[in-house]
Amino acid sequence: MVGSCPPVAIIALTRGKPMLQFGMMLKTLGVPMTDQNESYILDDQVGFLLRLAYQRHIALFMEQMTGGLTPPQFSTLYRLREAVEPISQNALGRLVGMDAATTKGVVARLLSRDLIRVEKDGGDRRRYTLFITDAGRQLLDAVMADVKGISEATLEPLAPQERAQFLALLKRLI
Amino acid sequence: MVGSCPPVAIIALTRGKPMLQFGMMLKTLGVPMTDQNESYILDDQVGFLLRLAYQRHIALFMEQMTGGLTPPQFSTLYRLREAVEPISQNALGRLVGMDAATTKGVVARLLSRDLIRVEKDGGDRRRYTLFITDAGRQLLDAVMADVKGISEATLEPLAPQERAQFLALLKRLI
DNA sequence: GAAATATTGTTTGTATGCAAATGATTTTGC
């Protein structure tokens, strides 16, 4: 099942803004007012919408991903295969937009499934260099169709031209 | 400090796609190929971008929010004040796009700060009806300027017209 | 070359977020 809390239909449900009438009244009466309760509609705020959109994407991802990978796990594995030169754990995490603490957990789970492996760096004794395994490559190959479908499904409500437009704008917000 | 992992500058860093050349070679040679490794650029995928954009928003939120509220906590408190009729914990959570388990924690933290209070529902003995307290209303009033600035800051890279465009598209992805 | 600084990886604590299971209660279907 997708989820127990469909945000879409419910969001527009309780849009009543009881404070607004009060605000108008104050304004009409010439009473000093902060004006801060007006013109703030939660359903129109970027952060609120980004959270819901990302949640929907994750739901689609977990539905359609057959390889048992989460979005960060897939991104990490994919980035590791892309890497031309040996890469450390922290550096890989940064390429995926994760901090060191988060990366630690993601890498541990990929390691436990033997999708990646570690080697001690000879030059820098702090570093563990990461490598993707054959099993990791095979899993990636196997799920590429899934992840393409997931991107498709996430953008499905938009027309092709709108998708490109949306992605272009979204990139600039990062 | 904003965060220890600036995704922006780093993302475009390791774009090398070693597999592509191999794919091209196979194609040229007429070897059957799955074509699944081609044309997938992680930095162009909605889910990847949504995650990073939401992370950036959260960083801005925690920087500029003076009231010690997280995004879900603010949304929950704001929605509770909006509510015209008495509302149960689960119902409030759904209005904010949170499942019951998540809502439990958020509500607990708002309760511990006395920003909301509970009453046992007389009619339905399973329900706890939630109410915002005076302290909760005061805090909301106090942070409205913050959250408006946060929305502004999140959309700052876009021109005014682009912001409206982006929000319209984003809404359709929920 | 020694001191200051930075980086790598780890750990702990806190906060979402979902799945799945549970018990209590209410509503629905017949």
Next chain:
DNA sequence: GCAAAATCATTTGCATACAAACAATATTTC
């Protein structure tokens, strides 16, 4: 009216995610 289904709230387990602190090692600065 009664069994089945749904709902409310809770709990447990797992997976991001960030802040802050830490030890070990490298690099920079002078």
